[in-house]
Amino acid sequence: MFAFSETSEKEIEKQLVKYPPERKKSAILALLRIAQQQNGYVSAEAMEEIGRRLDLSPAYVESVCSFYTMYYTRPVGKYVIMFCINVSCHLLDCDNLLEHTAKKLNIQVGETTADKMFTLLREECLAECSRAPVMRINNDYHVNLTPQKIDQILDSLK
Amino acid sequence: MTQLLFKHINVEGLANIDVYEKHGGYETLKKALEQKPEEILETVKASGLRGRGGAGFPTGLKWSFLAKDVFPRYLVCNADESEPGTCKDRELLLKNPHLLIEGMILCAYACRVEIGYNYIRGEFYDLCEIFEKALEEAYERGYLGKNILRSEFNLDIHTHLGAGAYICGEESALLNSLEGMRGEPRLKPPFPAVEGLYGKPTVVNNVETLCAVVPVVEGGAEAYAALGTEKSKGTKLVSVSGHVRNPGNFEVVLGTPTSEIIEMAGGMREGRKLKAFIPGGSSVPMLPAGKVDTPYDYESLQAAGSMLGSGALIVMDDSANVVKETLRIASFYMHESCGKCTPCREGTRWLHQILGEIESGRGKDENIELLQDISDNMSFKCFCPLGDAAIAPVLSGIANFREDYEELLSQAKAGAAAE
Ligand SMILES: Cc1cc2nc3c(=O)[nH]c(=O)nc-3n(C[C@H](O)[C@H](O)[C@H](O)COP(=O)(O)O)c2cc1C
Ligand code: SF4
Numbered sequence: 079m080f081a082f083s084e085t086s087e088k089e090i091e092k093q094l095v096k097y098p099p100e101r102k103k104s105a106i107l108a109l110l111r112i113a114q115q116q117n118g119y120v121s122a123e124a125m126e127e128i129g130r131r132l133d134l135s136p137a138y139v140e141s142v143c144s145f146y147t148m149y150y151t152r153p154v155g156k157y158v159i160m161f162c163i164n165v166s167c168h169l170l171d172c173d174n175l176l177e178h179t180a181k182k183l184n185i186q187v188g189e190t191t192a193d194k195m196f197t198l199l200r201e202e203c204l205a206e207c208s209r210a211p212v213m214r215i216n217n218d219y220h221v222n223l224t225p226q227k228i229d230q231i232l233d234s235l236k
Numbered sequence: 237m238t239q240l241l242f243k244h245i246n247v248e249g250l251a252n253i254d255v256y257e258k259h260g261g262y263e264t265l266k267k268a269l270e271q272k273p274e275e276i277l278e279t280v281k282a283s284g285l286r287g288r289g290g291a292g293f294p295t296g297l298k299w300s301f302l303a304k305d306v307f308p309r310y311l312v313c314n315a316d317e318s319e320p321g322t323c324k325d326r327e328l329l330l331k332n333p334h335l336l337i338e339g340m341i342l343c344a345y346a347c348r349v350e351i352g353y354n355y356i357r358g359e360f361y362d363l364c365e366i367f368e369k370a371l372e373e374a375y376e377r378g379y380l381g382k383n384i385l386r387s388e389f390n391l392d393i394h395t396h397l398g399a400g401a402y403i404c405g406e407e408s409a410l411l412n413s414l415e416g417m418r419g420e421p422r423l424k425p426p427f428p429a430v431e432g433l434y435g436k437p438t439v440v441n442n443v444e445t446l447c448a449v450v451p452v453v454e455g456g457a458e459a460y461a462a463l464g465t466e467k468s469k470g471t472k473l474v475s476v477s478g479h480v481r482n483p484g485n486f487e488v489v490l491g492t493p494t495s496e497i498i499e500m501a502g503g504m505r506e507g508r509k510l511k512a513f514i515p516g517g518s519s520v521p522m523l524p525a526g527k528v529d530t531p532y533d534y535e536s537l538q539a540a541g542s543m544l545g546s547g548a549l550i551v552m553d554d555s556a557n558v559v560k561e562t563l564r565i566a567s568f569y570m571h572e573s574c575g576k577c578t579p580c581r582e583g584t585r586w587l588h589q590i591l592g593e594i595e596s597g598r599g600k601d602e603n604i605e606l607l608q609d610i611s612d613n614m615s616f617k618c619f620c621p622l623g624d625a626a627i628a629p630v631l632s633g634i635a636n637f638r639e640d641y642e643e644l645l646s647q648a649k650a651g652a653a654a655e
Pocket of ligand 1: 403
């Protein structure tokens with residue numbers, strides 16, 4: 079069973095007023111995000127609930143959800159590390175930094191640590207190219223990365 | 237140095253409305269509201285301002301294409317910034333959100349729009365919060381809402397967060413995404429100005445374009461058009477990244493030699509020479525060092541065989557291997573192809589696979605021709621411009637840096653012979 083929390087309900091209300099009443103489908107990205115903020119990922123039950131709210135079939139919700147890369151349909155770590163690997167970061171050696179990060183966390187890219195603290199993902203361009211190499215952890219950007227800086231950041235996250 | 241968008245960019249606390257107003261913020265709006273909407277439209281037209289999102293379409297002309305007398309109509313700001321190498325909109329939104337709001341209000345007034353959305357890429361959650369706070373401040377001061385500054389003009393602006401998909405930067409895919417669909421491009425025409433959001437006339441402009449409307453209206457069309465070249469007016473934010481000493485966003489007058497922009501970014505690193513540069517983001521052809529004096533403007537970069545694109549100048553020195561960087565870019569397009577049309581969905585995959593083989597020392601001589609052949613089968617045959625974007629680095633890399641390909645291929649041959 080999935081139910082939106084009180085905080086989520088308030089957030090949903092704020093989102094729905096942005097669109098014409100007959101166009102509430104526009105809020106689907108927001109509702110998926112809110113469900114994910116609440117539970118860490120978007121479950122099939124959450125998609126059903128979103129469908130009920132917006133008069134959409136669960137299959138439709140899933141087809142939209144699967145199009146975008148920022149929704150997780152399975153549980154992820156408390157911190158999701160999105161590591162940019164695109165050209166500007168690549169020119170500044172992001173491959174080695176990514177490997178360093180994976181080693182430090184003792185996982186492969188794409189995996190979650192056993193204590194469910196960190197998930198490490200490859201990301202496409204994060205639009206901070208002139209401060210490359212760049213990663214994003216949950217909603218925070220970290221720029222001009224070095225191995226030492228990465229160690230510091232990860233050690234500070236508990 | 238003429239600084240229009242970046243004039244106050246490093247002023248402490250500029251994102252706050254008091255600080256913004258102290259530096260002349262919203263004064264342009266107040267004066268503009270004394271003019272008729274058509275006059276503002278004329279000013280933007282006459283200024284020669286062109287879209288800064290990638291295509292470079294004349295902004296005023298686009299506004300004038302809005303279907304007449306059809307209401308409601310919408311303004312959508314494109315803050316999806318995801319073209320690899322591009323990070324200028326992020327800096328504007330981070331440090332000067334009110335400039336964008338003022339620009340959006342001016343555009344909405346000129347175009348008689350009463351509802352605007354700012355489509356912000358999902359990764360910019362932090363910027364969305366900053367922008368929403370700025371919106372609140374602007375409502376409190378009466379710059380947004382009903383009867384703005386007693387002009388009888390109404391405007392509401394909302395944020396809309398994306399969720400990770402490069403293709404949503406393409407305006408029609410963006411509109412689908414805003415309508416709650418998968419972000420797949422629409423068939424054009426009809427263009428958004430005729431049938432856009434919810435089937436209504438819609439202006440879609442890039443963050444930087446809308447910000448530039450403020451200095452255009454503030455200083456007048458003539459002053460703006462006095463800057464730049466014949467076909468490229470005004471200033472442009474250039475995101476310099478890669479192998480330079482001090483990468484960053486720089487505001488330059490259009491027509492400035494590319495080499496000077498690289499110098500602004502600190503020049504090349506110690507002991508290194510320029511090898512290649514991509515002037516306008518990953519979607520445009522890369523150029524060899526010999527073209528670095530090309531004036532940075534729409535027409536000169538085009539004449540040099542590339543494009544100004546989004547204004548992302550990616551610099552590679554002689555430590556870079558063009559095949560390896562092209563592979564990265566190819567992997568990006570494969571990942572970001574929305575899958576709607578076959579030449580792009582399949583072509584991006586094949587380009588990636590063959591480049592991967594060459595890069596890992598398993599290539600064959602005929603692979604170069606194969607890459608060209610696949611590119612030819614994609615060129616102008618894809619549903620949206622992403623397909624053509626994907627082949628630009630491949631074809632330009634082969635044309636200008638064939639030695640990098642041949643080196644890897646001869647290594648592959650030597651490896652095979654040794655086995
Ligand atoms: C694949 C693709 C991605 C695009 N991404 C962006 C983007 O991230 N930001 C943007 O402003 N324009 C982007 N565009 C260009 C938009 O389609 C559109 O031309 C632009 O938003 C219009 O605004 P402008 O006239 O102010 O430049 C993209 C186009 C394509 C084909
Ligand atoms: S060219 Fe690529 S991104 Fe564009 S519609 Fe076709 S598959 Fe989608």
